[in-house]
Amino acid sequence: MLRFMPVGDSMTIGSAGEHTWRYRMWQHLRTTYGGPFALVGPRETLYDKAADAPTSYEYADPDFPRSHLAGWGEGWLHMAPLIGEAVRSCRADVLLVSLGLIDLGFYTNAEQTAENARAFVGQARSANPGVRMVVLPVIPNVRAESDALFAAEVTRFNELLAKTIANLDEPRSPLLLASPPPSYDIHLDTYDGTHPNAYGEHKIAATFADAMHQAWGMGDSYGA
Template sequence: MDQRPSRAARRIGAGLGLTLALVAGALAPAAAEAGPAGTAAAARTEEDTVRIMPLGDSITGSPGCWRALLWADLVEAGHTDADFVGTRPGDGCGFEYDGDNEGHGGFLVTDVADRGLLVDWLARTEPDVVLMHFGTNDVWSGVPAETVLDAYSVLVAQMRDQNPRMRVLVAQIIPMDPARSCAGCGRGVEDLNAAIPAWAAGESTAESPVTVVDQWTGFDTGTDTYDGVHPSGSGDRRIADRWLESLLPLFS
């Protein structure tokens, strides 16, 4: 188990904002000179590393190669202080990358909230930032948007219990093709995505902002998925680009 209670206490007690930690890591000469993968990880210190948890279902974890692209983009932008965290290892995506994640194929976000599964994942990995794309299986199972949002609220509360300064990036999830998923899936995704901005505004705080990331607009299930649900290569590229756009301001 990855246990760092003293790190969490130092982070909160010292009152260090995430942006200051990011800037400190970006300016550290050793981190700036380190290359991808192992050399970058070796150069980072405990305090200048920003721990990012990709959280979701199979779109995040199986194999979730948008994570590989996003990590490579962050390294290329000079942010070698980023550390992806999770209890699950990464899959092969054609090149070496930081694959740790919390993407669980087939999981419903409502079930994760009801069973309290995130509490243990957070305790074992201590993220500073969570990228959450979650709810596809709930929509497929006919779970109403309001119930999904209630689950989101439970997870955000658990994140803040672990880290009061958690930065939460929540996706408006990618569309599903009704012809290749379920008859009501297309409309279900639209309903959920339409409700997310107001939910996020109600949950966001100055200390722990909740940012909506639009992964839905412009995503074409015909070309950006291989089965109407899971992203193809072009879909992975689109997803990575949208996450990157929202992550980069945290590093400036």
């Protein structure tokens, strides 16, 4: 059985009442992967905005494997120390990673964020030397439209992330940089300029699915 672990921030954990892109990915894999698989991770909840805590199980459709490693307000900085134990305990084979926006917005600059991404890869491999990772570049949110310095940091980090992935890629533990969703529009595909609505969920799932299909022959393209 192949075990996929979604790793991310608020765009990945989602909030009460949402499907999440994790659900869309599960639907896609269920119909195209062609073998046994599971979504794994040490967490299961959604973020509850009223409680300001990740305590909700109110998925739009709760009937799917909800396990993940994602957190509202968490980034590479927070996940790097956690990923080794998560991979080890959940026996993850493939990490689907969407991190960085919260780091650049509140915690670290582009260079520091790239170093945390490098540490993340090292910790994941210490737990499973053969782990595969698909990493999504940061999708700029609405803040980038009015904050030029933030927008520049996002651009700089995505450049450093691409170099980091290329430098750390190796045959036994391949790293794959997914392409940003080509038609992603923060005014149409999010509900607040950052967090995906149903359209955005599909597009994020699609970029992960298409990357795995094109590079590794895993599953099928999302459109198919």
